[in-house]
Amino acid sequence: MVDFMKEKMRIEMKNIKMFDLRYLFGGGAVVSAMLLLASCGSSAEENRSETVGTVEIMDSGNAEVAISGGPVGVLTLENDSYDFGKVAEGTRVEHVFTFTNTGDAPLIISQVSASCGCTTPEYSTHPVTPGQDGTVKVVFDSNGQVGQQHKVISVLSNGSAKVTLLHLRGEVTPKS
Secondary structure, X not given: OHHHHHHHHHHHOOOEEEEOOOOOOOOOOEEEEEEEEEOOOOOOOOOOEEEEEEEEEEEOOOEEEEEXXXXXXXXXXXXXXXXXXXXXXXOEEEEEEEEEXXXXXXXXXXXXXXXXXXXXXXXXXXXXXXXXEEEEEEEEEOOOOOEEEEEEXXXXXXXXXXXXXXXXXXXXXXXX
């Protein structure tokens, strides 16, 4: 599997001069590689390689590739899950997820989406500086959603984890 991942990285990243396999851990592979890109100069002095970042491949059922090359924001949640308990059909459930940027660069949320049209997210659109808090507010409309519910909200950012998942759970009882 490691050979397959190495070959796939070589194919997808045509400008890479070197793929250096650094680490492998247990059942889930974590691969760090230094990426060296060549400039397009004609002389040997101009055609130097430059380190631009680290690639990590984490295999835990879903492959995730993260490239970092300097300071990054880190989205740290107080809680990534909210259980609203039992509500009657037709009730609107609102919850605000609060996070802190524990990294060393501004954190920018680029998109927030829900797994169902019955859940509407709102989020901090300004950069969240290191040490500051941001929010993701979700509103769940329980009309037509009778039974156990588990809504997943995907938060895309420029942080160390490019995708963060939030969970909204509970049970909707039929109208009386």
